[in-house]
Amino acid sequence: MFQYLEKYRKEGRKGSGGSSGACYVYPDAPATPGIVTPDVTFERSVYMNGSVTMDDGNSVRVWGFTEGGMMAGQFPSPAMRVTEGQIVHTVFSNNGMMWLHTIHHHGIEPSTENDGVGHYSFDVDGTYTYQWKAAHAGTYFYHCHTNTVLHAEMGMYGALIIDPPEGPGTLYAGGPSYDVEAVWACDEFDSSWHSLDWDAGTCGADVGLNDLNPDYFLITGVDGAQSALTDPRVAVSMNRGQRLLVRYINAGYLPQRITFGGLSAEVHGSDGRPFPRPVAVTSLTTHSAERYDCIFAPSRAGTYEVTVEYLDWVDGSVLGVARTRIEVA
Amino acid sequence: MKRRTFLRAGAAGVAGAMAGAGGLLAWSPRAHAATVTRTLYITEGFTTQPDGVDVYARSFADADNRLQVPGAPFIVQEGDTVSVTIVNTLGTTHSFVIPGMVDSGPIAGGETRTVSFTADRVGSHLYHDGENAPYNRLVGLHGGFAVMPSGSGDELYAGSPTFRKQYTWVMTEIDPAWHERVRNGRTPNTAYTPRYFTINGRSMRVPGHPDYGNPDIDAGYAPDTRLSGAIGDRSLVRILNAGMAMHSVHFHANHVEWLARNGQPRADVWRKDTLMLPNDMGSLDVIYPFEPPPDAWPPVTTGYYPMHLHDEMTQTAGGGFYQFGLATTIAFK
Numbered sequence: 001m002f003q004y005l006e007k008y009r010k011e012g013r014k015g016s017g018g019s020s021g022a023c024y025v026y027p028d029a030p031a032t033p034g035i036v037t038p039d040v041t042f043e044r045s046v047y048m049n050g051s052v053t054m055d056d057g058n059s060v061r062v063w064g065f066t067e068g069g070m071m072a073g074q075f076p077s078p079a080m081r082v083t084e085g086q087i088v089h090t091v092f093s094n095n096g097m098m099w100l101h102t103i104h105h106h107g108i109e110p111s112t113e114n115d116g117v118g119h120y121s122f123d124v125d126g127t128y129t130y131q132w133k134a135a136h137a138g139t140y141f142y143h144c145h146t147n148t149v150l151h152a153e154m155g156m157y158g159a160l161i162i163d164p165p166e167g168p169g170t171l172y173a174g175g176p177s178y179d180v181e182a183v184w185a186c187d188e189f190d191s192s193w194h195s196l197d198w199d200a201g202t203c204g205a206d207v208g209l210n211d212l213n214p215d216y217f218l219i220t221g222v223d224g225a226q227s228a229l230t231d232p233r234v235a236v237s238m239n240r241g242q243r244l245l246v247r248y249i250n251a252g253y254l255p256q257r258i259t260f261g262g263l264s265a266e267v268h269g270s271d272g273r274p275f276p277r278p279v280a281v282t283s284l285t286t287h288s289a290e291r292y293d294c295i296f297a298p299s300r301a302g303t304y305e306v307t308v309e310y311l312d313w314v315d316g317s318v319l320g321v322a323r324t325r326i327e328v329a
Numbered sequence: 330m331k332r333r334t335f336l337r338a339g340a341a342g343v344a345g346a347m348a349g350a351g352g353l354l355a356w357s358p359r360a361h362a363a364t365v366t367r368t369l370y371i372t373e374g375f376t377t378q379p380d381g382v383d384v385y386a387r388s389f390a391d392a393d394n395r396l397q398v399p400g401a402p403f404i405v406q407e408g409d410t411v412s413v414t415i416v417n418t419l420g421t422t423h424s425f426v427i428p429g430m431v432d433s434g435p436i437a438g439g440e441t442r443t444v445s446f447t448a449d450r451v452g453s454h455l456y457h458d459g460e461n462a463p464y465n466r467l468v469g470l471h472g473g474f475a476v477m478p479s480g481s482g483d484e485l486y487a488g489s490p491t492f493r494k495q496y497t498w499v500m501t502e503i504d505p506a507w508h509e510r511v512r513n514g515r516t517p518n519t520a521y522t523p524r525y526f527t528i529n530g531r532s533m534r535v536p537g538h539p540d541y542g543n544p545d546i547d548a549g550y551a552p553d554t555r556l557s558g559a560i561g562d563r564s565l566v567r568i569l570n571a572g573m574a575m576h577s578v579h580f581h582a583n584h585v586e587w588l589a590r591n592g593q594p595r596a597d598v599w600r601k602d603t604l605m606l607p608n609d610m611g612s613l614d615v616i617y618p619f620e621p622p623p624d625a626w627p628p629v630t631t632g633y634y635p636m637h638l639h640d641e642m643t644q645t646a647g648g649g650f651y652q653f654g655l656a657t658t659i660a661f662k
Contacts, residue, residue: 023537024535024536024537024538024651024652026536033627034626034627036626036627087626105624106579106602106603107602107603108624109581109582109583109584109602109622109623109624109625110622110624110625110626111622111625111629111632112629112632112633112634114625115581115582115634117581117634117635119535119536119635119652120633120634120635120658131626132624132625132626133624133625133626134624135623135624136623136624147651148641148644148651149641149642149644149645149651150651152641153641200649201645201648201649201650201651202649202650202651203649204380204647204649204650205648205649206647206648206649207648207649208648209641209642209645209648209649209651210522210523210524210642210645210647210648211522211642211648212642250577253639253640253641253642254640255575255605270599270601271584271600271601271602271603272584272602273584273599273600273601275597275599276597276598276599277597285605286605287575287576287577287603287604287605287606287639287640288577288603288639288640288641289577289579289603289639290577290601290603290604290605291603311575313574313575313576313608313640314521314573314574314575314608316575
């Protein structure tokens, strides 16, 4: 049985009822089992004082991971990029803080201790080194897995890319090549959730985390109402004859329909695994945390407006739209 | 009018369900089709949610003194004649429907009816009450119905990738306001806002909670939901959505082989860690391969991991209580 279980049976319930104090959290920072010298190391700590300015002028509070220190950092959190076969350390520092977090590398499948799910291992209180091996090239992301419903909504995620041995420019080992690359992590905000405390609801208080009513729709941290149409972090400029790889991540909680403005995508894989045969599509309908690797080889110059529709999880109606562009010269 | 006896789903009812189901679905192929005879009692009662709230429910139960949500799972073989006797112990009209296979038509309160049909559609299905749709189905009148290919014990459909074990996961949501309207014979009149999320009728518990580890209550330990295996114990999971919301199903530690969606075999088997589950009786069929977790260093063959929905609203109960939603445990033994 898992070595920490008995301790958590006794200590797992902390604080008291109501919305003050955290319940069902598992603070610890043990030594990493079988720790070795890694091929690559990422340092991450937490900021909880960030904000994103929306196109309507409003500011929405966000949390995330930084490469060091607690100063408000970028949103989404800085990407991790490694090469297939490397042994990776994600050194996560959460020392002396009033809050708990973890890092779950979504789609990476390590040992229980390194999977970053609080109630199966621990919420990091101190510094923990997640050790894992990048077995399969592809598109992943990492996110906090403590009070996940709130922490991932608050923005605690970043891209995670595993290149094949050939390096950037090739999607999978022996697989398709690309010249231009974009990461579109599409997410929706319910700004009414963004004033909650890190442990909101964990003791059983009804804080409305069953009911997401999004009012902002983003692509890779940029408001999709207007800004993402031209923001260079999202919008793509390329030339005819080039091949574009879009690493599309559904980073929200709702179904999404992404439509490529009349371009056809050749989808080569999903969730870090190549397909037996690529599929050609003009749109994709996805759900939370799915990733799709889409290659475009446009033959005609033009401006292609990409739309991401965020869908009601019951009736599929469109709750909001984010837009960006692929400019082909 | 008959005085209603409200039942409570508890250890007795769940234990009965497990005796009928044998935990995970057990199956031995037969050379010939057979006649399968079952009786289902339409019952009502209350289920206790993780925050202590009792919610009204109806069920297709194995006995008339039991509330059993979802109804006891069926597993039959292609070509079998299935004879189901439905005893409606309530005062309201209900039915027994498997789309494309059988529709009993309305069964009035107090009535008993037997339907016979041929199980001619291989794969994973939901049986449900088609009356007062979708409300009767949503308050609990649904269950899993698996049809094995003729003479096969290890395939989803003839020629599919093979498995060693199989499970049926019936997922649903609960909006208690809708259940209360149905209890009072009225039509729900509020926006659908589910507050509880269940897999085979249960939600997750975690260490520190008094019900943690209780297989009658904790979806992480219930043997019909918990995936438990050693390396190589390839497990077919028939994922059925009795609810109204589209969900995202996320497996930790292994990618699954995605065999079918809404009963349709897929042209190519994709390996996925996260899959979109269609709503309103949609389904997915996947094989969890129980391979060593590929990114572990040093390599491991044992461990404990979650399967949970990634539309994380489903990981709550009563608007909070993260970790007490629709999830289960994957145990590498």
